Amino acid sequence: MFHEWVRFMVHVLRGGERRRSALLMRRRPQGLFQPYGTTQEDRYPELFQSIHQLLADIPQTRLLSFGCSTGEEVFSLARYFQQAHIRGVDIDAGRIGQCQARWRREGRECRLSFACAGDVAQEETASYDLVMAMAVFRHGALGARPADCSAWIHFDDFDRVLGDLARVLKPGGLLVIRHANFRFGDTGAAALFECLRGEAALGSPIYGRDDRLLPGVPGDDGIYRKRLSSQASSSRGLSC
Numbered sequence: 001m002f003h004e005w006v007r008f009m010v011h012v013l014r015g016g017e018r019r020r021s022a023l024l025m026r027r028r029p030q031g032l033f034q035p036y037g038t039t040q041e042d043r044y045p046e047l048f049q050s051i052h053q054l055l056a057d058i059p060q061t062r063l064l065s066f067g068c069s070t071g072e073e074v075f076s077l078a079r080y081f082q083q084a085h086i087r088g089v090d091i092d093a094g095r096i097g098q099c100q101a102r103w104r105r106e107g108r109e110c111r112l113s114f115a116c117a118g119d120v121a122q123e124e125t126a127s128y129d130l131v132m133a134m135a136v137f138r139h140g141a142l143g144a145r146p147a148d149c150s151a152w153i154h155f156d157d158f159d160r161v162l163g164d165l166a167r168v169l170k171p172g173g174l175l176v177i178r179h180a181n182f183r184f185g186d187t188g189a190a191a192l193f194e195c196l197r198g199e200a201a202l203g204s205p206i207y208g209r210d211d212r213l214l215p216g217v218p219g220d221d222g223i224y225r226k227r228l229s230s231q232a233s234s235s236r237g238l239s240c
């Protein structure tokens with residue numbers, strides 16, 4: 001306990017990203033998944049290319065980066081998509097502040113926007129062509145593969161947020177999940193989607209609906225397409 005407190009104080013005093021993550025873990029807002037803001041410019045170039053080929057780059061196209069951290073994902077997407085509207089959402093107000101500061105420095109493009117939230121309850125139904133949830137539905141502490149993840153993250157939160165991400169996608173819209181500690185296929189929303197492309201398992205531990213570790217079970221990260229309402233959910237399996 002004393003060691004934990006010392007470590008917390010060291011991170012707080014060091015400042016920067018470590019301070020932000022330490023404070024977020026201490027505050028633990030409702031629905032928090034990955035507290036660390038690790039990100040980088042053009043982090044997923046091959047994936048961004050694929051998405052660029054699947055979606056039209058026109059002003060009507062709307063993209064959402066859920067768990068955008070300090071905004072690198074949004075600004076990178078803005079280079080692949082020169083016309084689309086792109087919104088970044090993150091649970092941490094400080095990170096959203098950094099996104100907005102960069103947005104002001106780099107010309108205040110009105111097609112880019114940011115919001116601080118831990119879910120998408122404020123977003124309109126069927127308003128997005130793409131939702132990216134990259135490295136958000138996980139927790140750094142799970143690298144040690146504890147038998148139960150509920151001290152850090154909960155499947156029920158994942159299921160709830162995925163239901164709402166499905167709601168804000170247009171029919172035919174794309175959902176991209178990467179580096180999750182849960183399987184999208186276990187959620188209630190999964191029946192609304194077909195899998196376009198699965199990602200190779202990267203070795204993240206996977207937890208089930210009961211928050212228990214599923215030893216040796218691979219994840220199902222990938223690109224999913226929301227079915228048109230006319231398509232029967234049972235007509236095709238989710239798996240890629």
Ligand SMILES: C[S@@+](CC[C@H](N)C(=O)[O-])C[C@H]1O[C@@H](n2cnc3c(N)ncnc32)[C@H](O)[C@@H]1O
Nearest residue numbers: 031033034037038039067069090091118134135
């Ligand atoms: C590792 S960063 C991922 C950044 C970026 N998506 C990437 O892949 O480079 C995870 C981010 O998810 C955010 N996050 C965690 N739980 C969240 C939630 N419930 N709603 C929105 N953002 C969340 C954290 O604040 C953090 O900035």
